[in-house]
Amino acid sequence: MNNMLYNISIRELLQKYPFTLGYFEENRLDVKGFEGNTFIEYLNHFTQEEVEEWAIDREKIIKDLLEYIDKMMDFLGLEDNHNVESLTIIAGRDKDGNPEKFREININKSQIVSIVGPTGSGKSRLLADIEWAARRDTPTGRAILINGEIPDTKWRFSSNNKLVAQLSQNMNFVMDLTVEEFLKLHAQSRMVGNIDKVVQEIIKAGNNLAGEEFQLDTNITSLSGGQSRALMIADTAILSSSPIVLIDEIENAGIDRKKALELLISSDKIVLIATHDPILALMADKRIVIKNGGIDRVIETSEEEKKVLRELEKMDRIIQNMRNDLRNGLSIDNEKLTKQILVPGTNLLTY
Numbered sequence: 501m502n503n504m505l506y507n508i509s510i511r512e513l514l515q516k517y518p519f520t521l522g523y524f525e526e527n528r529l530d531v532k533g534f535e536g537n538t539f540i541e542y543l544n545h546f547t548q549e550e551v552e553e554w555a556i557d558r559e560k561i562i563k564d565l566l567e568y569i570d571k572m573m574d575f576l577g578l579e580d581n582h583n584v585e586s587l588t589i590i591a592g593r594d595k596d597g598n599p600e601k602f603r604e605i606n607i608n609k610s611q612i613v614s615i616v617g618p619t620g621s622g623k624s625r626l627l628a629d630i631e632w633a634a635r636r637d638t639p640t641g642r643a644i645l646i647n648g649e650i651p652d653t654k655w656r657f658s659s660n661n662k663l664v665a666q667l668s669q670n671m672n673f674v675m676d677l678t679v680e681e682f683l684k685l686h687a688q689s690r691m692v693g694n695i696d697k698v699v700q701e702i703i704k705a706g707n708n709l710a711g712e713e714f715q716l717d718t719n720i721t722s723l724s725g726g727q728s729r730a731l732m733i734a735d736t737a738i739l740s741s742s743p744i745v746l747i748d749e750i751e752n753a754g755i756d757r758k759k760a761l762e763l764l765i766s767s768d769k770i771v772l773i774a775t776h777d778p779i780l781a782l783m784a785d786k787r788i789v790i791k792n793g794g795i796d797r798v799i800e801t802s803e804e805e806k807k808v809l810r811e812l813e814k815m816d817r818i819i820q821n822m823r824n825d826l827r828n829g830l831s832i833d834n835e836k837l838t839k840q841i842l843v844p845g846t847n848l849l850t851y
């Protein structure tokens with residue numbers, strides 16, 4: 501919704517949110533004659549003299565207007581377009597053209613779903629179907645519904661009004677910017693209030709996921725694979741308004757996977773993650789099993805599996821510790837391993 505002031509005309513804005521007229525009147529914003537323009541265009545039409553004479557603070561006006569709309573929508577109990585409560589996958593066919601073995605799969609807000617299956621089975625393909633909001637027009641013939649309905653076409657084509665944030669296997673930056681410039685640009689385009697604070701927050705969260713710290717003045721093209729991945733995850737969790745997050749292969753990035761997932765889930769999103777990693781697969785509420793291009797089964801993560809997950813996490817911590825030791829140039833011996841996996845003074849395994 502942040503970007504609609506750039507995208508839709510004042511006429512459309514008033515049709516969508518009629519109470520906005522009250523805001524214009526209260527703030528003596530005379531939009532007459534600008535109905536066909538966007539609100540941003542209207543704000544930009546003032547001359548420098550007018551801006552100074554009337555003390556027009558564009559940023560504040562934009563921020564206040566968005567807050568006003570938000571509050572009014574809340575107050576009136578209305579739903580905005582971005583309110584994604586559920587995502588539904590309608591069955592298509594596998595690579596041989598056989599129908600998938602389910603009718604539809606429903607995923608609700610704040611749920612994590614993992615996608616598992618052999619290499620080449622179609623995990624990334626399923627994520628792409630969701631990203632594209634497929635309408636039986638991809639190789640799988642699947643359809644995607646949002647809140648039980650075919651999503652608005654604008655979600656497909658608009659890069660601003662994004663339904664989906666995609667964290668893909670390869671992340672290449674082409675712009676010559678520092679981390680700070682990149683994040684500020686992004687924050688500006690999202691029109692957040694306190695840009696510096698948000699930028700700091702993202703850096704902190706990003707560094708919390710990455711091994712070697714990066715700084716505000718680090719050039720984004722010189723970030724390592726893991727660092728840029730960490731930065732993008734923090735950016736998506738904190739700044740992105742997309743209600744759906746798709747993650748492909750987080751485990752190859754050398755970042756703290758568990759923290760990354762926790763950061764993303766905490767922001768009330770639907771998260772789908774394609775993975776070969778048992779810990780990530782079991783952290784999900786349910787997992788979609790893909791075979792030969794088709795969804796073969798959907799399995800709810802059982803209590804038993806959650807218990808196993810806790811054991812796996814202990815083993816993982818041991819491996820992480822070993823990894824850190826090796827990264828830091830230390831040697832590893834059997835004693836070190838035994839110390840970690842045995843309860844002190846016994847021959848019982850801690851995990």
Ligand SMILES: Nc1ncnc2c1ncn2[C@@H]1O[C@H](COP(=O)(O)OP(=O)(O)OP(=O)(O)O)[C@@H](O)[C@H]1O
Nearest residue numbers: 593594595618619620621622623624625639640793
């Ligand atoms: N139902 C389908 N019908 C036709 N083609 C499909 C179908 N599902 C997947 N494919 C195609 O199969 C190929 C491999 O799929 P995909 O890249 O999604 O595999 P993956 O499970 O992500 O593998 P990896 O684990 O190696 O990342 C792709 O070209 C994809 O478009």
Ligand SMILES: [Mg+2]
Nearest residue numbers: 623624748774
């Ligand atoms: Mg893949």
